[in-house]
Amino acid sequence: MNDKHPFDDFGINLFSESVMKERLPYPVYTKWKTAIRKEDALDRNTADAIAHAMKIWAMEKGATHYSHWFQPMSGNTAEKHDAFVEPGDYQAISRFSGKSLIKGEGDASSFPSGGLRATFEARGYTYWDCTSPAFVRDNILCIPTIFVSYNGETLDKKAPLLKSLEALNKEATRIVNAFKDKDIKRVTAMVGLEQEYFLIDKNLYQQRSDLINTGRTLFGNVPPIGQDLAEHYFGSIPNRVKAFMKEVNVELWKLGIYAKTEHNEAAPCQFEIAPLFADANIAVDQNQLIMDVLKKVADLHDLACIFHEKPFKGVNGSGKHNNWSLVTDDGQNLLEPGDKPHENIRFLLFVCAVIKAVDTYPELLRMASSDINNDLRLGANEAPPAIISICMGQELEQILFQLEKSLKIEHNVETTPFSISNLSYVPKDTSDRNRTSPFAFTGNKFEFRMVGSSLSAATTNIVLNTIVADSLSEFANELEPLKYIQDVRDKALEICQRVIREHKRILFSGDGYSKEWIKEAEERGLPNIPAYIYSIESLISDKAIGLFERNKVLSEVELKARADILYEQYYKKVLIESNTLMAMTKKTLLPALIKEIKFYSDAYASLNIKNAFYETKINTLLEILDNVQKRYDELNNLLTAVSKSATNREKGYYAFETIVSARHSLRKAVDRIESEISKENFPVPSYEEMFISI
Ligand code: ADP
Ligand code: MG
Helix, strand or coil, X not given: CXXXXXXXXXXXXXXXXXXXXXXXXXXXXXXXXXXXXXXXXXXXXXXXXXXXXXXXXXXXXXXXXXXXXXXXXXXXXXXXXXXXXXXXXCCEEECCCHHHHHEEEEEXXXXXXXXXXXXXXXXXXXXXXXXXXXXXXXXXXXXXXXXXXXXXXXXXXXXXXXXXXXXXXXXXXXXXXXXXXXXXXXXXXXXXXXXXXXXXXXXXXXXXXXXHHHCCCCCCCCCCCCCCCCCCCCCCCCHHHHHHHHHHHHHHHHCCCCEEEEEECCCCCEEEEEECCEEHHHHHHXXXXXXXXXXXXXXXXXXXXXXXXXXXXXXXXXXXXXXXXXXXXXXXXXXXXXXXXXXXXXXXXXXXXXXXXXXXXXXXXXXXXXXXXXXXXXCCCCCCCCECCEECCHHHHHHHHHHHHCHHXXXXXXXXXXXXXXCCCCCCCCCCCCCCXXXXXXXXXXXXXXXXXXXXXXXXXXXXXXXXXXXXXXXXXXXXXXXXXXXXXXXXXXXXXXXXXXXXXXXXXXXXXXXXXXXXHHHHCCCECCXXXXXXXXXXXXXXXXXXXXXXXCCHHHHHHHHHHHHHHHHHHHHHHHHHHHHHHHHHHHHHHHHHHHHHHHHHHHHCCCCHHHHHHHHXXXXXXXXXXXXXXXXXXXHHCCCCCCCHHHHHHHHHHHHHHHHHXXXXXXXXXXXXXXXXXXXXXXXXXXXXXX
């Protein structure tokens, strides 16, 4: 009998609030509390005391080093380890000062900065994010930090996320308090991220340099079954994967992450993990950690974990669903409809803030949730379409449309079933809920389903928080001057009516995958941005610069740098994919094809009679050879023609307009090798082998 409870170790590797409470002198603990509430700055003595307690705690867990853990613009996490060791009297002593806790400095010139940091001022600084708890992994104490340039411009995804949360907090608090029920101090965005991923056998993974270099297969034919039978979805989890998930959960629980849901997904070898929701910045940190733990534990189980949005052509790709709500410091979910009329007016006002925000800035949401990988997924018949719309569900949609016509419905509570006096009957998260909508209201939160599985969720939440803060700010300006609560409620309904009149085109509860919707969306004037690269521009439009500057989230200079980085990443990814496919073609696939040609030619020659089968076969193989060579040369020429002096934007567009389609043609040619040659001569694991490998 194992008498250890499975959750005994929950949070043991997290320097959590309760650890701080226990280990810090009480005045130090309260100073930290006021600092995270942004009521006061952290002074040097307090930081020293926290650092010391943190070091002792971490060393008890086996830590020898500390690291500022940050999220540069590459979208991954970065760390640089420093040992606690310092020289004492002819011996090594351990030391960790408040200064080292709060601020780190390093030559960080190899992180993308979009020109914000020239190499002569290559220093980047990391600053402790005291709102996100430190944790120990292996022998490292990891301290969540933000990352800024010498001049103070943000170089990471975390600082703007924190700023967007501040903007949202400020404006949402204004609205709640304008209703004069009771004073609240803070509103926090809560986020729950569902993460999809693939698992395949590590040994097969290592035989495919496309998977290793680019995270996806650059060629390969879908096996006859694929996911047609839908037998994998929610099916029983294979034993090997079960053992893997068990270890993942244990690791995550130790880090204080409430890993909760796990199941098979639609495609073969595809799975999902979802932790419980948390404060947005912590949820984003935890998602990065979850991805890292999944990868490392997979490796221990001889599995490879793949986060690419579309690792295999012909079967579903992976996403990351961003569940988002707003919660006050006294625990009210502002997106929760209830049974009190006045609370429901407030609820509708918050919903309308989201409607206005999403309809005003759909391009930004499209950009934030995508990258080049997501182009292979969005708009196909599996993921949300690239057109942003909001599904409120039929009941709520009808209420909104009633409100559009008449403000009287509130006084009509007895007679109309769609009164806002009691919305608690609105079904929460029903099973028939619309899974084809990119942005769906699911009872007490919005679920944004477009986000790519490999992306940091930070950008999406930066945009979401900022655009909603902006709507709320406008509403608050109208409500705050009103003295009487009844006037506030009347005004709020009037604002809702205005929002619905102006923005109802964004509401759509039908089938987002249908052809008719694409047409209808166009008639409604909703943008349909077919490729990610077109959406990057939205980040530096006057509209976006105004938005982000007004809400003090990102400056024009920072936005321009970010757009530049996105173009550069786009171009580099296309380059890496093309070079990898070409190398595999040249070194692996063509030699295999030649071997096959020789096999048939030798066999035919030894027959000494004419035979149509052999002739057709050899001709087909020769024709494939010829075609592959041509496509290879075309791609190669396009790659060498890239102008060195072109800007990142120009290179990005060049890649999109020419290289991507040439690479696609090479893939088509190469895929024929696999369909024509014998299994024995095909030198890399096929889709079928990978799909049945676990
Ligand atoms: P589904 O697969 O049906 O979309 P899951 O249960 O897998 O739903 O995931 C739902 C996610 O939403 C979880 O991470 C959950 O913690 C999160 N969530 C639930 N309630 C809220 C809320 N009020 N705010 C933010 N996230 C939430
Ligand atoms: Mg979901």
